[in-house]
Each structure stands twice: as C-alpha cells, then as structure tokens.
Amino acid sequence: MEDLLKIRNLKLYYRTRRGIVRAVDNVNFDLHRGETLAIVGESGCGKSSTAIAIVRILPRNIDTYEGEIILDGVDIMKMDDERFREEVAWRRISMVFQGAMNALNPVIKIGFQVAEPLIVHGKLSRGEAFDKARELLSLVGLPSFLAERYPHELSGGMKQRVIIAMALALNPEVVILDEPTSALDVITQANIMNLLKRLKREEGLSYIFITHDLALASELADTIIVMYGGKIVEYGTAEQVYLDPKHPYSQKLLASIPTLRTDKKLEFIPCAPPFLVAPPPGCRFHPRCLYAMPVCREKEPIIREIEKDRYVACWLYGG
Ligand SMILES: Nc1ncnc2c1ncn2[C@@H]1O[C@H](COP(=O)(O)OP(=O)(O)OP(=O)(O)O)[C@@H](O)[C@H]1O
Ligand code: SF4
Ligand SMILES: [Mg+2]
Structure with missing residues (x-):
C-alpha cells in the first residue's frame, strides 16, 4: 500500500511545575492510504498527545516539539503555522477531538457549527456552507433538518455524528479519531463504528483511531x-496484535478485556502507569512486568522487527 503519512522521531514534551513531561518520546510509524491504524494504551500513555502533535493544535506549555511528519512526501513539520493552517489543517488532516461532542456550542444551531470549518478554512459564504453542512449531516446518517436544531435536542450518538461530519467537511485524506465512542452506550458505540467502517469504504479515508480498548481497535483497524x-512498544497487523500479542504489556492489556460467555478471569495490570516526568530507567514497563530481567532495569529495549512487519520493544x- 502507498505511504500517506510517515511519522519519524516525533517528540512532544510539556513543561510543568514538577518537571518535563515526555508525553510523546520518539514515536515512529507509517500510515498507508486507505488504512486504519489504531493507537492503543492506558490513560496517560500519550495517545492524544501524539494526535495533537500531528494536527499541531498544541497547548502553551510545550517544551519540545520535534521530528518529521511526512505527508505524501512533504515534511509538514517544516511548514510555518500559516501555511500549515492554509494547506494541511482540516483540508488534508482533520481530527475528532476526545470529548468534542460535549463541547458543541449550546446556543448555535448544528448547521452553523458544521458550517464553521467550511467558512473559516474552505472560504465558503455562510449560505453555501450551511447548504453543504446539510449534505454532510446526510453523509453521516443524520436527517438534514437537524441543521436547524440546537445541541441539547440531539442524543449523544447524534452529537458524535455531527462532530464526525465537521471533521469530514473539507474532504481530508487522514482523519484522526480520538476515543470517538468511549462516552457512548454499547449500541450507539456499535452504530458509530459501523458509520466509520462505511465512511472508510465509501470515502476512501485513512484513519488514525485512538482508543484504550484493544478489542474495539481490532474491529476497525488494519494495523495496531x-x-x-x-x-511505542508493539506494532503489527490488527490480527497479530489482537490474537497473539508479543509484548508483556500488550498481553496484559488484552487479558484485562472482558469477553462474553467465557470463564476467563479478568486480569489487571499491577501498579500505576509511569510518571512521565521521571520514567523508570531501562524498559519503562519493568516495575510492572512479570518477566523483568536485570537488563530491563538498566537498558532501554530498542523496537525491532521480530517477524515480517511485526515490531516489539522488549528484551x-x-x-
Ligand atoms: N498540557 C499538558 N501539560 C502537561 N502535561 C500534559 C498535558 N497534556 C497531557 N499531559 C500529560 O501527558 C501525558 C500523556 O497525556 P495524553 O493526554 O496524551 O494521554 P492519553 O493516552 O491520551 O490518555 P487518555 O487515555 O486518558 O486520554 C500524561 O501524563 C498527561 O498527564
Ligand atoms: S523489556 Fe523486560 S521489563 Fe520490559 S516488557 Fe520486556 S521483559 Fe518486561
Ligand atoms: Mg487522550
């Protein structure tokens, strides 16, 4: 498959009173055209930070922001903010932010909220943008008359569809979805997953799908x-990672997912995730790992290909 996005040595560190938080620490991956790549991990592991680093919507307290983000052969990290806003943001890479459905403006009609990126980035007039917003609502399976309604008149699932419609407004090639279903009940979650699958098929979208749920990731993703x-501690096809995780952390993550109709005892991962101001030396997982060896406490394992297209960072x- 053709490479669409290549992330190389991406770092995003935050400045805080307690020290520097190394939220994204040398992350590398490729996204192919038409592919869905899922980023999975516990709370605080750097999933959203990776996403905001790619779309360059950063908080003020940034200490380090570096690496290469190569979109179709062009390193977009080298673009100044204005060019990035003009050429990349929303048009080529858009994002559904974590919790965005709760951030819809309560006093603005849905149609105008969907129309906003079309006015700001697409340079359409208000009237043209409102008409296009009605089309976008239909695309995500909502009746177009909802354009005239206010957010409080919509259910959670409808609001999430509105947010997805906004992300699709300027026909981006890559859509980053940060926990798009985690605040929804299971039926609504399944409906949104089906919508994402349909849009992927019909619109040829490439997704970066962020979730803490490995089972959900395996439903939509080609790569995890x-x-x-x-x-990154493990990288492989969805089948490889979901059916046969190799890294001890991925194995624990999988063992902590409840499954229907099995007697499997749910496992939990002991202790807390690392404090990213002073992460443990060596392998960051070593204080929680059942297999930790002396080398794990001293030297950081390098991510390496252990079989074709299968990468693991573990001694x-x-x-
Ligand atoms: N603006 C910020 N300033 C300081 N630290 C931050 C900031 N944003 C995130 N962090 C810290 O960076 C680390 C990674 O956070 P991030 O939000 O990327 O994790 P996440 O994997 O998306 O978690 P979740 O599953 O809870 O959404 C965490 O330790 C978090 O506390
Ligand atoms: S490197 Fe060592 S501590 Fe880290 S996951 Fe592998 S065995 Fe466990
Ligand atoms: Mg997050």
Missing part, C-alpha cells in the same frame, strides 16, 4: 500500535 509511557525478543 500499542503505546506505553510515551513510547525477551533480543531488545
């Missing part, structure tokens, strides 16, 4: 990345 403590596989 497992992040731990700001780093059990030769580090």
Whole structure:
C-alpha cells in the first residue's frame, strides 16, 4: 500500500511545575492510504498527545516539539503555522477531538457549527456552507433538518455524528479519531463504528483511531500500535496484535478485556502507569512486568522487527 503519512522521531514534551513531561518520546510509524491504524494504551500513555502533535493544535506549555511528519512526501513539520493552517489543517488532516461532542456550542444551531470549518478554512459564504453542512449531516446518517436544531435536542450518538461530519467537511485524506465512542452506550458505540467502517469504504479515508480498548481497535483497524509511557512498544497487523500479542504489556492489556460467555478471569495490570516526568530507567514497563530481567532495569529495549512487519520493544525478543 502507498505511504500517506510517515511519522519519524516525533517528540512532544510539556513543561510543568514538577518537571518535563515526555508525553510523546520518539514515536515512529507509517500510515498507508486507505488504512486504519489504531493507537492503543492506558490513560496517560500519550495517545492524544501524539494526535495533537500531528494536527499541531498544541497547548502553551510545550517544551519540545520535534521530528518529521511526512505527508505524501512533504515534511509538514517544516511548514510555518500559516501555511500549515492554509494547506494541511482540516483540508488534508482533520481530527475528532476526545470529548468534542460535549463541547458543541449550546446556543448555535448544528448547521452553523458544521458550517464553521467550511467558512473559516474552505472560504465558503455562510449560505453555501450551511447548504453543504446539510449534505454532510446526510453523509453521516443524520436527517438534514437537524441543521436547524440546537445541541441539547440531539442524543449523544447524534452529537458524535455531527462532530464526525465537521471533521469530514473539507474532504481530508487522514482523519484522526480520538476515543470517538468511549462516552457512548454499547449500541450507539456499535452504530458509530459501523458509520466509520462505511465512511472508510465509501470515502476512501485513512484513519488514525485512538482508543484504550484493544478489542474495539481490532474491529476497525488494519494495523495496531500499542503505546506505553510515551513510547511505542508493539506494532503489527490488527490480527497479530489482537490474537497473539508479543509484548508483556500488550498481553496484559488484552487479558484485562472482558469477553462474553467465557470463564476467563479478568486480569489487571499491577501498579500505576509511569510518571512521565521521571520514567523508570531501562524498559519503562519493568516495575510492572512479570518477566523483568536485570537488563530491563538498566537498558532501554530498542523496537525491532521480530517477524515480517511485526515490531516489539522488549528484551525477551533480543531488545
Ligand atoms: N498540557 C499538558 N501539560 C502537561 N502535561 C500534559 C498535558 N497534556 C497531557 N499531559 C500529560 O501527558 C501525558 C500523556 O497525556 P495524553 O493526554 O496524551 O494521554 P492519553 O493516552 O491520551 O490518555 P487518555 O487515555 O486518558 O486520554 C500524561 O501524563 C498527561 O498527564
Ligand atoms: S523489556 Fe523486560 S521489563 Fe520490559 S516488557 Fe520486556 S521483559 Fe518486561
Ligand atoms: Mg487522550
């Protein structure tokens, strides 16, 4: 498959009173055209930070923001903010932010909220943008008359569809979806997953799908990345990672997912995720790992290909 987005040595560190938080610490991956890549991991492992680093919507307290983000052969990290806003943001890469459905403006009609990116970035007039917004609502399976309604008149699932419609407004090639279903009940979650699958098929979209749920990731994704403590610890096809995880952390993540009609005892991962101001030396997972060896406490394992297109960062596989 053709490479669409290449992320190389991406770092995003935050400045805080307690020190520097290394939220994204040398992350590398490729997204192919038409592919869905899922980023999975516990709360605080750097999933959203990776996403905001790609769309360049950053908080003020940034300490380090570096690396290469190569979109169709062009390093968009080298673009100044104005060019990035003009050429990339929303038009080529858009994002559904975590919790965005709760951030819809309560006093503005849905149609005008969907129309906003079309006015600001697409340079359409208000009237043209409102008409296009009605089309976008139909695209995400909502009746176009909802354009005239206010957010409080919509259910959670409808609001999430509105947010997805906004992300699709300027026909982007890459859509980043940050936990798009985690605030929804299971039926609504399934409906949104079906919508995403349909849009992927019909619109040829490439997704970066962020979730803490490995099972959900395996439903939509072609490729899964497992992040731990700001780093990628495993990377492979969805089948490989979901059916046969190799990294001890991915194995624990999978064992902690409830499944129907099995007697499987749910496992939990002991202790807390690492404090990213002073992460543990060596392998960041070592304080929680059942297989930790002396080398794990001293030297950081390098991510390496252990079989074709299968990458793991763990000393059990030769580090
Ligand atoms: N603006 C910020 N300033 C300081 N630290 C931050 C900031 N934003 C995030 N962090 C910290 O960076 C780390 C990664 O956070 P991030 O939000 O990327 O994790 P996440 O994987 O998306 O978690 P969740 O599953 O809870 O959404 C965490 O330790 C978090 O506390
Ligand atoms: S490198 Fe060592 S501590 Fe880290 S996951 Fe592998 S075995 Fe466990
Ligand atoms: Mg997040």
